[in-house]
Amino acid sequence: MGDDPGGPIAARSPDAGGAIDSDLTAWVDDLETRHLSDLTFHEVSRALRALSATYVERRETLARGAALSGAGKRAAFALFYGPLHFLLVRHIVESLPDALKAAPTIVDLGCGTGAAGAAWARACEARPEVTGTDRHPWAADEARATYRAFHLRGRAQVGDLVRARWPERSAIVAAYAVNELPPPGRDALLPRLLSHVERGGALLIVEPVAGQAAPWWASWRAALETAGGRADMWRLATALPRIVQKLDRAAGLDHRELTARTLFVAPR
Ligand SMILES: C[S@@+](CC[C@H](N)C(=O)[O-])C[C@H]1O[C@@H](n2cnc3c(N)ncnc32)[C@H](O)[C@@H]1O
Numbered sequence: 494m495g496d497d498p499g500g501p502i503a504a505r506s507p508d509a510g511g512a513i514d515s516d517l518t519a520w521v522d523d524l525e526t527r528h529l530s531d532l533t534f535h536e537v538s539r540a541l542r543a544l545s546a547t548y549v550e551r552r553e554t555l556a557r558g559a560a561l562s563g564a565g566k567r568a569a570f571a572l573f574y575g576p577l578h579f580l581l582v583r584h585i586v587e588s589l590p591d592a593l594k595a596a597p598t599i600v601d602l603g604c605g606t607g608a609a610g611a612a613w614a615r616a617c618e619a620r621p622e623v624t625g626t627d628r629h630p631w632a633a634d635e636a637r638a639t640y641r642a643f644h645l646r647g648r649a650q651v652g653d654l655v656r657a658r659w660p661e662r663s664a665i666v667a668a669y670a671v672n673e674l675p676p677p678g679r680d681a682l683l684p685r686l687l688s689h690v691e692r693g694g695a696l697l698i699v700e701p702v703a704g705q706a707a708p709w710w711a712s713w714r715a716a717l718e719t720a721g722g723r724a725d726m727w728r729l730a731t732a733l734p735r736i737v738q739k740l741d742r743a744a745g746l747d748h749r750e751l752t753a754r755t756l757f758v759a760p761r
Contacts, residue, residue, distance in 0.1 A: 513732060516615075520642040521576050521734040528568035538743035540565030541573050545746060548701075561629050571635055573740045575606040576733070578668055581751045582612035582699060584729045589697075591759035595619040596664035596695055602626055602654040603670025607636030609699065611643045613666055621664070625649035626657045655682050664695035664760060672700055672707055679709055683716060690720050695760035702726060702752045714756055722758035727751075 529537065544566045561567050586592040593616055601610030604625030614623045623645055625636040633649040640647025655678040659665060665686065671679060690696050696717070700707050714724045729751045733741070741748050 513734060516643050517576070517579070518734070520579075520639065521572075521736060523638070523642060524572050524575065525736050528572050532565060532568050534739075534743070536565050537568045537572065538740050541569035541740055541744040541746070544569045544574075545744065549703075561631065567631055569740070571606045573737055573744075575608045575635075575639070576737050577748060577751060578605075578699075579608040579612045580731055580733070581727065581729060581753050582609045582666070582668060582697075583616055584731070584751075585699065585725075585727055585753065585755055586613045586616045586697070588727075589723075589725070589755075589757050589759070592664075592695070592697070592757065593617045594695075594760050596621050596662060596760055598660050598663040599623045600626075600657070600659040600663045600665045601636070602657060602665060602667040603628075603673065604636045604649060605632050605668075605670075607639030607647070607649065609666045609668035610636075610647070611639050611645060613664065613697070614645050614647075615643050620645065622646035623648075624659070624663075626652050626654050628653055653678075659689070659694075661689075661692055662694055662760070663689075664697070665689060666697045666699070668697075668699040669701065671698055671709075671713075676709070683713060687716060687720055690717070690722065690758040693761040694758075696722070696756070696758045698756040699753050700755075702754050710754075717756045717758055720758060721761075722756055724754065724756055726754045 561570060595617065599610045599614045599621050601607065601623060604610055604627045607625050610623040610625055614621050623640055625633065627633050627636065628651065630651050633651045636649035654670060655674065686696055718724065730749060731751065733748065
């Protein structure tokens with residue numbers, strides 16, 4: 494795991510919590526059909542290798558949008574990281590106390606293809622609506638397709654998450670997005686999120702475990718723990734959709750176990 498003990502580590506056996514239900518299968522099948530229509534599997538797996546190097550070695554380029562530059566990387570992001578983030582966030586919200594308490598709206602900041610917000614909304618019995626915000630128009634289009642695939646009431650808008658507005662009692666998720674903000678944007682966002690949780694709203698921040706990827710983590714963690722939140726680390730061994738497994742192997746990666754760390758403030 495990473496360098497930060499963070500809190501309890503939650504893990505599950507390979508077949509627990511990883512149910513690949515029919516909507517998830519249909520979503521991934523549709524992603525596969527669309528994203529492999531103009532690109533070969535080899536092109537997408539090569540792009541996945543480049544994308545994962547961007548996340549690991551060239552993080553400074555993320556704020557300039559390097560991750561989603563080019564059709565190959567976008568396809569790799571949608572087809573590979575989208576389902577992985579869906580599975581992880583679903584496991585996380587099903588495990589965190591009170592995360593599934595009814596909120597009328599899930600707000601997904603830096604929604605990408607919509608995976609995190611959709612996973613949270615789907616796990617809630619009350620099926621809240623989802624509002625995604627992403628600076629990338631392609632991502633907003635993909636998020637709309639994701640909400641449709643999971644039969645969710647959802648909207649996705651193009652915009653800067655730092656300036657996004659949200660309803661008072663909503664549940665906000667920012668998955669792998671705060672890390673992509675330049676420091677001034679991050680500094681502007683934290684007080685807004687603190688004010689949201691002080692008014693009873695919920696908040697979930699998801700990031701990779703590697704400490705070097707998030708030097709801001711310690712101060713966010715301290716601020717959100719003071720506001721009644723908690724920090725956790727996660728490890729999930731779960732069944733992956735077939736195309737995700739195939740891309741994982743072809744790109745020389747290993748996601749048989751998924752990891753993340755989170756900051757969470759439950760709704761009040
Ligand atoms: C690594 S992706 C994660 C996407 C999604 N949350 C998920 O878990 O799959 C980060 C996303 O944040 C978006 N993003 C980065 N900075 C942003 C900003 N200032 N405003 C809106 N979106 C932003 C990127 O376009 C990208 O889609």
